[in-house]
Amino acid sequence: MRQDEVYSALVDDPLIIQFGQVLIKQLGPRRTNYVSQRMRQLARLKTKINELLNKENDLHCYITPKHFDTVVKAVQDLAGYHQNEQKISVFSTPSLALNLGHNLVKVAEIRRGNAIRKMDETMKKECDGYLEIHSSDWAPAVSSVALATLQTNKFNKPLALPVTSDLVLLKNHLDEQISELTKDLEKEGENATLWKKLAGAAMTRIILFNKRRSSEVSKLLCASYENRQNWEETMNEEIASGLKPMEKILLKRLHMVETQGKQNKRCPVLLTETMIIALDCLMKHREGCGISSSNPFVFASPTSASNHIDPWTSMNRLAKEAGCEQPYLISSSRLRKYLATVCQILDLEDHELEWVSRHLAHNINTHKQHYRQHDATVEIAKVGSLMMAADEGQLRKFAGKKLSDIDVTELVLPLEDGEDGELIDSGVNEEDILDAELCGPIPIPKTQKISTGAHKVEDQDAGLSYQNQHVNRKRKVAFNAEIDQDSYEEDEDYVPSDNESSEEPSCTTLPSKRKKWTVDEENVLRFEFNKNFKDKNIPRNAEALKVKNKYKFLADRNIHQIKSKVQHMLRRK
Structure with missing residues (x-):
């Protein structure tokens, strides 16, 4: 701590020293600078009160009801209490006024504890009286004005942020x-x-x-x-x-x-x-x-x-x-x-x-x-x-x-050895995974030969791609607990249209490239399946087919892609 006049007023005051010791026990030695700052605030307050009263007393002499008004006047003088151009009461340093209020309450509680230990009823009554009047009269005289000043000081000040x-x-x-x-x-x-x-x-x-x-x-x-x-x-x-x-x-x-x-x-x-x-x-x-x-x-x-x-x-x-x-x-x-x-x-x-x-x-x-x-x-x-x-x-x-x-x-560094980048590097996103969930596991060999004209492609992950593109219409779908499980029962009334084959697609063709959903398509799904979104369940096959046939721009979508998209939108909602 800097040794000056404030230090001299502090070191000879037993109550301020005890105040510092309590804070060190509470906050630990890592906050010594903060504790010394609060002790110096009390020392400055004691010096100001002595100037007003023309006395040389320690701080404990002023923690009494009869000296409360003098304490308030000293705090106002230290914090620069005045009226601005609009005749509004403000503080030059409002944070100092607020801190002194907290310090005084703590000091009064410490002095009351000392009185209880010494069984000094007179000192205890003085401390109780001070705390009571402080709780009722401090806010209108000091803290309310200080808080209002802090708020008004922020007006018309740009927030300078890093570039x-x-x-x-x-x-x-x-x-x-x-x-x-x-x-x-x-x-x-x-x-x-x-x-x-x-x-x-x-x-x-x-x-x-x-x-x-x-x-x-x-x-x-x-x-x-x-x-x-x-x-x-x-x-x-x-x-x-x-x-x-x-x-x-x-x-x-x-x-x-x-x-x-x-x-x-x-x-x-x-x-x-x-x-x-x-x-x-x-x-x-x-x-x-x-x-x-x-x-x-x-x-x-x-x-x-x-x-x-x-x-x-x-x-x-x-x-x-x-x-x-x-x-x-x-x-x-x-x-x-x-x-x-x-x-x-x-x-x-x-x-x-x-x-x-x-x-x-x-x-x-x-x-x-x-x-x-x-x-x-x-x-x-x-x-x-x-x-x-x-x-x-x-x-x-x-x-x-x-x-x-x-x-x-x-933004992430390249994948390291042992990290699973399969779903990232392959371009598979959450909708693809949902398609796979709708399909359920399909037994396909891990290594699969796929004929494409004069070329042959060996795809180690053909099973995953196959699941993303093709579906098992009679498989129940597992979703989260919020969605009605009854909605996933097999749809016995479903009859495939002329555009959809009831046979499972052949594994000898490459899966078609996934087409991104447009905003108009998503809006149509929200409108047509409004009840499903409210009830948090996936539409049945017949419902999806009805919407597919109603809109020409959904002609390239099969009903399972529509149901998969609705499920994805439900999770995203």
Whole structure:
């Protein structure tokens, strides 16, 4: 703490010292700067009250009902209480007025506790009286004015956010720096300068990717990183089974470590493979680069046994090195506002908005938190998709889409050995999979010769393609529990039209290329099957055939393609 006049007024006051000790017990030694700030606020208040009363008393002498008005006057003087041009009462520093109100309540409670321990009824009555009058008279005199001032100060002020091109430029620069510094540190081993540069670059990259508060990343503990779980092994099977193929790959690609945030909240931090390699390198060479063994932080300061590298200094320096046009706009708080702002172009559902809010450690409507569970699988697969799109500066491409519709296939690194890219690389999408579900399993050899004139094609996955194009009309369809299962019974009244053969198609022809559904076709299905959408069931064969014959532009669709499309629209609804 800076030793000045405020420090002298603080150190000799037992109540302010006790106030600081209580906060340290509550918040821990990691928040010492915050605690010292609040103690200095009380010391300034005590000095101002003594000036008004021309006395030299300690703070506890003024925690009484008779001195309440003097305390209010001192707070108003410190926070710059005045009337503006419109004759409205405002504060020059409204946050100071609000903080002093919280501090005074805490001090009064501490003094009352002391009175109870000493069995001093007089002191206890003074504290009770002060707290009672504070609860009734403080708001109209101080806090209401301060809150109104905070709101009006935001009027006509543009929200300066980072430029997307700058963020992409910084991201590319950080990736290069991390790759080079990791290789150099592995070669040299004992180099404190290289270690600090790599730590700063890795920390900045994690903040940039996750859009987290800088303190949450910079204070990541070695124990938290080393003891992180393998979320792929412990994930909820029910949730994982409903993920898209791309999201399942994200579960393998992204790692997650949990750290402590504000108000002891759980803060998930997503890590890519590149980040993991860099962090493992930092952990490996800590001792050789002179990092104190007593320093608990992953991004430890080489010159301190208890502090971490300053995140803002590292981020600002690296932004300038990357050649960003407006490096001063790149900070963790603005990154969070940037993500929250650009997410408005997406059509996020309530639960998707909650996922993003929880990732940012924001508060959303309290009632939503009572009946929705945020699983680690959702954090990595769903929120990870959003983070990757934002990290690449490509969120604008997904304007108007739901979080579940964001496809980051083209943003992800090439598939690695052992990863299942079958459904991604083959161009099969969710509608194709639904077609296969409607068909049910059809016994076809794994390797199938298909004749096409003078050429022969050997297709290892012919069974899957066949299922996507052809159907078994008498097979019941499995859908989710919300849809009426009775609607999938065999339709005995169905009679194939002249355009449709009742025989199963031959396996000796190649499946036709899938035709994309147009907006007009989808609108017709919504109109004709309005009752089915309300009841959440799939139309029967006869109903689908009736709609097919009614509209000429559906002539190229068979009834099973129509039913499959309706089922897909029901799931998407």
